[in-house]
Each structure stands twice: as structure tokens, then as C-alpha cells.
Amino acid sequence: MMRAVTLLRYGGPEVLQISQIPIPVPKPNEVLLKVHATALNRADLLQRRGFYPPPAGASDIIGLECAGEVAQSTRNWASGQRVMAILPGGGYAEYAAVKSDHLMPIPENLSYEEAAAIPEGWVTAYQLLFYIARGKAQEKVLVHAGASGVGTALIQLAKLKGLKVAVTCGSQEKIEFCKNLGADLAINYKTESFKQKVKEFGGADIVLDCIGANYFEDNLDAIRLDGRWVIYGTMGGHQVNQVSLRGMMGKRISLISTTLRNRSDEYKADLVGSFIDDGILDAFRNRVLKPIIYRTFPIEKIAEAHEIMEKNENSGKIVLKISN
Template sequence: MKAITIGPTGQLVTKEVPPLAAPDHWPLIRVKASGINRADLLQRAGQYPPPPGASDILGLEVAGEIAFDCGPWRRGQRVMALLDGGGYASEVRVPPGQVMALADTLSFEQGAAIPEAFLTAYQALFALAGLRAGETVLIHAGASGVGSAAIQLAHHADATVVVTCSSEAKAEYCRQLGAHQAINYCSGPWPQACPGVDVVVDVVGGDYLKGNLKVMNRDARLVSLSMLGGRYGELDFAPLLSKRITLMGSTLRNRSEAYKANLISDFEAEFGAALAEGELRATVDSVYPWSQVETAHQRMTANQNCGKLLLSRE
């Protein structure tokens, strides 16, 4: 099979590689489109190795067609899948519980934009933070892939959605997705413009911890998903205790196969119909052919995208 691999000096190279061994009950997917995530950039830089046993090829989500009948899946069926790795390849083998049917109303590119972003957002908002209707949620990096998904899921669940972002163009993009308030942090300190919130979804870390604690209500919950702003932050125990705040950290990639299968099942039960019917949408910023994967990575590194960046094999 063909795959985009990391060369000896860190460059991305397309070459033939042997297919990966996998259990017979894992469906084989012929990949049509692959999602690009910031985790790919971190892995490429040597900062985010794949879990034990996972492919060292980049890529955490794909959409494509089932190659042959396997369990409930039939040859030619259109699917999307959450991966532990291996998405930048012409084919992947996937645990059956991590494969989802792709609605005929969605393109392969739209399908590849869904699994990692929407499942990460769903886990943070509902499985971990327990977001409820009527609560207010603060989503940092609102124009990112995960942020774009989180805005829509929270809005659909009748929560009030506040986001931070880095430009007025991104603020308008977030409002169009359903954000009730979008704060451009380049225009001034974001905590001063933020109302009290019940849930925070944070991919920044670092100094944002102090601001998060300031704007969080009593019994609020913070879910930290990344540390793009640094691994260390100042923790003031006074608001943590007086407000009874809960702090949580989470990743999705190193969760067990059973956990991911249950998460996907719950997500599809709650939001699958809304996705298929267009009430929720995969937000695609740009689609690149494999030959332009470096350009795609550069766009993400420069924080230029609104929504997902994708690779297409078409």
C-alpha cells in the first residue's frame, strides 16, 4: 500500500509500505480522504508517539469504502473511522467498534472531518464535563476542528456557547456555527470579556489556567485537552476550593478499544441523526491532494484554518 511517511530529516515522503497486520475481524477500509490534526504535527516533531501496537503512520481519522465483507460491514459501503494511527495511507485496518457508516448526504472529505474532532468534543463536553441544557460553556480555539465541532454540539444541546479565537474573521465564523459570544483575544485580555461559565474546554493550557479559574462559576468543570500555550500554569487554590471547581485532563488516542467503541455508540445515538440530516455539519477549511501535504501542515502550523484540513486521494 502507499503511505505518507516521515523521512529521516522530518520531511514527509510518499512511498510503498507493507500492509499492517491486524486481526481478521477488523474491517479494511480503502481510504478516500484523511483528516489532519495537530496531533499529527506533534507526532512528526517527535513529541506525541503512537500508543503501543498502533501504526507509526500519521493520521487519526479517515473516510472511505469497505474493501470486503467483514462482520456487519459490506464491500463498497461508505464509512468513516476513528484511528489510533495510520490514516495517511491508501488503506487502513480498524477495530470494528471505531467504524461508522457515512451518510450518503456527506462527501468522503466531510466524513474524514468528523471522527476525531466530533468525538473529542463530545467526550469533553458530555462524557467528562456533563454539560447540561441552560449551562454556559467556554471553548478555547473556537475556530479549530475540535472547537468547530464543540460549538455545534453545545449549541444543539441548548447550552450558551462562548468561544475565544485569534481574529475577527474567526469570531464571525464561530458565530455562524452557533456561538453566542466570540472573543478575539488579540483585541485584549479575554477573561475581562467573558461571562461566568459552567464548563471550559481548553486546548491552550499554560497561562489560560488562571483566566479559566477567574471566569468559572461555582461547581464548574474544566476539561484540558492539550497544552498549546505551555505545560505549566499558575494554580490559585482559593477559587478552586471556594467555587468547588473540577479540573480534568484527557486524551482520546490512548483510550482502550472498548472505551472508544462505547463513546462512538453513545455519540451516534445522541447526534448521529443530526449529522446525517445536516443539523450538525463537518466544517472543512481546505482539501489538499497528497502531493501538497506539506502545505496543509504549514497552514495548520500557522493557525490559519477555520475548521478541518484534509487530504484527498481522489
């Protein structure tokens, strides 16, 4: 048996509880991990409320990433090897069964807690910026929620590859935080017009948008000719009214929506492979890139961790320590 976070019912953070459940049995193409740490993602809050069920066949335990050690040797992974992984579910538990080719070795200089802050946020950011938006050096990218887990990864990846970065944030503290990470322009969306600031910046070749409906018209104004606009979240609503298709056509905008969780296993394996082959793990090893951790909580404090994320208090990732 193992400890895991389960739900009393759908609802607020108070529905999260620690339960004893069976250890998962890995399938032939899976590896059993002893999980030392995981991290929170916005999708976790939606799943807790019943709005984002796991894909068919995936664990119904919340958690899209983890870091730990291989519990049982396989052909490609040795027992005790330190690894981190993207998951379709199952991260909030002492053990997780993971697709073998969704694993990555943890750079030697990173702790389990630091490693837990990487897989979902950084692989998502890499997918958004390079797989989908095809970002190139010298282009300008607008990143919404710049201080989020994905946002902090996007800032660093964009600067690593020579792009210029504008971000939106909700406080002066987060503005300074994002500038210190390398953002060329940081805009407080509560006090300034981000579309005007981005237009003064020269416009955005790429918009990476986790807000959705509330920012639709301003994004349309801020994006440049032939821009790529990727929607990967709807924190600001999902219903858009009176969209100007002519405005989009006039700028020849590519509007793309995406998720990662319900992608095929083959797509995720290819993405993880590209993430490694592109030297991203080496950049962590050399401290050129760094996972940003806001706070670390023991598994027993899971409700408090969810409350902080719901209030948008965090800059960077909230990590959950599962075991020593």
C-alpha cells in the same frame, strides 16, 4: 503495496514524504478500509516532531481518522460500504486496518471529504462536552480555539443540546466565522480580556481548554462555582507556576485532563456507540450539523497542509484526499 505518508526523520513539514509500503493485514477484530480521505489534527504535528508517539501496537503512520469503503467484508460490515473511523494512527495511507466497533456509517448526503472531517474532531468534542464535562441545556461553556476542528464541532454540539457558548479566537475573521456557527459570544484573545468578557457573560459552567498554562489564571477567574474545567491540550504551554489551590477549592472546581488516542479500545467503542445512539449522525444526515472544511489537499501536498495548520490559518478542518 500502498502509498502512505512517512517521515524522513522528526522535524518540520519538509520531513513528510510519500512512500510505498505494505498494505496492513487486519486482525480478527479489525476491518480493512480503502481510504479515500483523512484530515489533519494538532496531534499530527506533534507526532511529526517526535513528541507524540502512537500507542503500543498502533500504526506509526500519522493520521487519527479516515473515511473510505470497506475493502473486505466482515460479519458486521459489507464490502464497498461507506464508513468513517477514529484511529490510533494510520490515516495518511491508502489502506487502514480499523477496529470493527470504531467504525461509523457515512450519512448518505456526505462526501468522503466531508466524512473525513468528522470522526476525530467530533467524537473528541462529544467526549469533552458530554462524557467528561456532563454538559446540560442552559449551561454556559467556554471553548478555546473556537475556529479549530474541535472548536467548530463543540459550538455546534453545544447549540444542538441547548447550551450557551463563548469562544476565543485570534482574528476578526474567525470571530465572525464562529458567530455564524452559533457562538453566543466570540472574543478576540489578542485584543480583549476573555476572562472579563466571560464574567460579563455570566461566567462559564464548563471550560474546554486546549491552551493550558497561558490561560490557567484567566480560566480560574472565568469559571463559575462548581464548574467543570477540562484540559485536553497544551498549545500555550504545560508548566503552571503558583497555582491558587484555595481559589480552586473556593469555587469547588472539578479540574480534569483527558486524551482520546490512548484510551482503551472498549472505551472508544462505547464512545462511538453513544455518538451514534445520541442521534449525531442523524443530525449530519438532516444537515442540522455540518463538518467544516477549510481546504482539501491531495496527498502529494501534505507538507503544505501541515504548514497551514502550524500557522493557525485554518477555520475548520484541513482534509487530505488520498484516492478517488
